[in-house]
Amino acid sequence: MNIGIDARGAIWYRGTGIGTYTYQLIYQLKQREDGACYRPFWPGEEYRELDITDEKEFNNVEIGNEYWEQFFLPRALTREHFDLYHVPQNGIGLPKTKKCPQVVTIHDLIPYIYPETVGKGYLKTFFTEMPRIMEESDRIITVSHWSKKDITQIFAYPAEKIDVIWEAPEPVYRPLEKSLCRKLLGEKYRLEEDYILYVGGFSPRKNIKLLLTAFAKISKEIEKPIYLVLPGKKQKEPDYLDALIAALGISDRVLFPGFVPVGDLPYFYAGAELFVYPSYYEGFGLPPLEAMACGTPTLAARASSLPEVLEMGAAWFDPYNYMELAESLFFFLTHPEASKNLGANGYHQAQKFSWAKTAQETVKTYQKTISGC
Template sequence: MPLSAHCRRTRWQLSASAGDCRSQRWGLPERFLLFVGTLEPRKNLVRLVEAFSRVRDTQIGLVLAGGKGWLYNELFAKVEALDLSEKVIFPGYVMSKELPLWYNAATILAYPSIYEGFGLPVLEAQACGTPVLTSNVSSLPEAAGDAALLVNPYDVEAIAAGLNRLLTSESLRCDLRERGLGHAQKFSWPRAAQETARVYRRALAEGERA
């Protein structure tokens, strides 16, 4: 059942003041990969950090935005072990009303989760015009449609290769940006309500036949 992205359906343009706010208030690098979600094992962040360490672009940062979940110590230990403390940023939980600015500021949304009920950050990023790399498992292919680069989340090399491909191909990023905006427009709360009603009607009909 599709859920609605709460980003606007057109890309929010960052003003100079928004850029200043980004750098001064949040301390974000000029260019960065963004993850949004709880810091927990199913989000596959240890492999994402390992893949990030193999990215050829040495000027890019990695921002892992989300509150601490459970078993997150391995993630912090991996960042330390790979000597990435200055390039991997943990800003904590980001309020929903501020998320569009974060998506807009990001070069790529990197979301190689292992399991999701839906994967709303993928759709939110697409609605904001941000190119997306995500997993080819669970519900994420459905959430992303044909508007994201899908990778094997269990393969660090595959994740790294996907990131490098996106970072080195402006044409691919532009293509995913445009396709993402179109894909996100297919999802809305009215559509979600219609789908919910359809499921209930089908369940009632099947119950009457039983």
Template sequence: MDIILSTDAIRQPLTGIGRYTSQLARQLVQHREIDEIWFSHGGTLLRRIPEARQRPAAVNWLRDGFSKYSPLLNAYRKIHSFGKAGSIRHLKNALYHGTNYYLPKFAGRSIVTIHDISVFTLPDCHREDRVNFLRKEMALALERATGVITVSEFSKREIIAQFNWPAERIYVTPLAGAGIFHPQPDTELTPLLRSSQLLPGSYCLSVGTIEPRKNLGALLDAYACLPLRLRRLFPLVLSGHSGWNSRALLDRIQRAAREGWLRYLGFVPDSHLPALFAGARLFVFPSFYEGFGLPVLEAMSSGVPVICANAASLPEVAGNAAAMFAPHDTNQLASLIAMGLENEEWRSAATANGLRQAAQFSWEKCTEQTLLAYAAALSA
């Protein structure tokens, strides 16, 4: 097969979609079924996987500032689409894979990964300009696509219901934790965590962008219900860059930090994440909605007990290995956190079950299922 892989999502800060794209790219370049592979990055066609680089601050400022104006946003869409379409025009015998909701105009076959459709089902959890932009791009991608890839059965059902897309042309390719996430002894973790002023087994961790969809308000409410002794003994540690509509959450986070039971690390580089996960006493993921929920697998792979919401795709990912709660039930969440911090019998069982559950997922499996989707699209 000849493949063109979109790699625009490989940039800092690396999101779940960026991790997916990066891991898939690494697997495809060494796979025997791939004859030629190109990487579509912006309006450039590369022969090597691009590095995850930070956007210049001025670019982010301009993007956020002008995103409120629909004519400017539409002009950006057209310019971006024109440049990308031009760079791949001569490769019409290859299959184009858009890994992040988007497909450019292309004469050859194409397949698009739609991770979730929350801009349709939960529009209030996104900026209005992002909702408008993604709705247009997703509708256009589905018109152009030969097939659709998604990352969970939950998302497949939602795509079918929302777009009446044929089920036989939707391919589910579950994600996996990277090999860098694994249990580590305290002797190795102690120096690695020193820069964050943390000790192994001394904190409860939650990772994700600070935004309403992640349901961090419920987590803060639940943690505040715990005895102050327990909160200070095992403070809540949050990692993730501040996202849309986060001001009120950040104010609450700062108050909790002043009270001595919360640490906010902001964005943590990829190189520091394995130690941060493996050093946690407990991992909590309260999100309302996830197309997959990769941090749950990363925590389980790290040998850390997991508590997560029983919402969207998370039950598929966590299986029976995590303690689950209804996303709005802060009392239930508080009770589970207390158990997760203090009940050694449950902690031991959750760790063992989590390692077994995480072992069922791998990037090799994800890649094999992706190649089946490619083959079906090329033969359609």
């Protein structure tokens, strides 16, 4: 097999779910010794292969992402005789001209389900491109049965042409000595106290308000000081989180360390007393699985794909009931043995997932697509 893969997500979106998926999938495919060629494409060094001697053709287009998609990529797919082309980032960037069978990975349909939580530019692109993506894709990979249900319901795409292939925590997420984590976090981030952790962005869909409200409820009831730590790049506008934190009277207990590189995230996960994921909707939900791979006791919203992925490895709460979350936080913070058992259950669940398995199942999808099954 000669397989082309759009690698832009691995370069541009590293640290996001799509970026992690694209990076790890390509990495694992490259490790396989199955006789196939897995060729990543991205608009960078690739331009060195352009034939600039055809000045008329070259000068009439803009060198950039659109040019790469509409001219360079279709030409390369034809020249190198690919059996299949795979676009991992929700199909966005699928070639305008189809040169071979095409597979796309649709992680979720959040723009259709929670359009108010998506940027206007991406929303417009998604609504414009997705009907064409559905029409021109020979097969779809998605990351959960929940997302598969959404795809079949919203677009009436044939269920038999959708393969559910789970994602996985990256190998860097593993149990670490808490004392080691606290040492690094103290030196680099001035974080030395016990803390509850959330990772996953600040979109309204992530339901941070519920977490802040529940934390405010229990923070003054816990005998020892406890903090809430939320890494990630926080949007400047609207600054509703800061206003809510001030209104709840917890400004001195909530920490925003800002962007944290992937190499440091395992220390945040493994050093936490608890990890909480209150999101209303996820196509898969990598952060809680990453926390569980680190052995961190994890609490998650009983919503969308999360129960399917996390199963009994997490403690569950209603994403619309802050009191239920507050009671769960208080219980696990004050019952060390129960917290320890929850962490062990989560670690066991996380071991069911691996990127090597993801790559193996993806190759099966490639084979079915090429054979016309």
